Amino acid sequence: MNRDQLIEALIQREGGFVDHPADKGGPTRYGITQAVARANGYAGAMKDMPIALARTIYAVSYWSGPHFDRIATVAPRVAGELFDTGVNMGVFTAGKFLQRALNVMSGDGLLVDGNLADKSLASLQRYITARKAQDGEAVLVELLNCFQGERYAEIVEANAAQRAFVFGQVRNRVMDRSPSQ
16 A cells, blocks of 8 residues: 555545544554644644644655655555554654664664664665565565564553553454555
């Protein structure tokens, strides 16, 4: 899927306005938290935030900003997974997951800082080229999902109130029912 398709699928999955009392992100609309909306200049009520703003925030802050667009040129399924993880856990967490996975799979010794710059992209390119015949991209997506599931477990272990969300997060994100497939 391309960026716009990923964004539309995410907006459909996230739904409209939500204000769950256990959600640390507070009120959200289309999956955009109030803090993110405010950081992007939106001052109105979250229940009224326009969908066009959500699309712009996703395109800029969760796709091109963290360089997932560059990842997509090499491994589109990986980019889709990073996009979804970045929205739910933060783009630097998604980036760290990729760097960690590449270190595990390739031993490239990337600095795990979440910044997906040239070294991370080159490592991904080498990995994809070397493992293309073994469906290396799918294996990498599965490893990213393992890290994501581990992180959800850690979140619930640290704060039992987050249990309200973990089933859906595992079902809809870790089991990779995401549109990146």
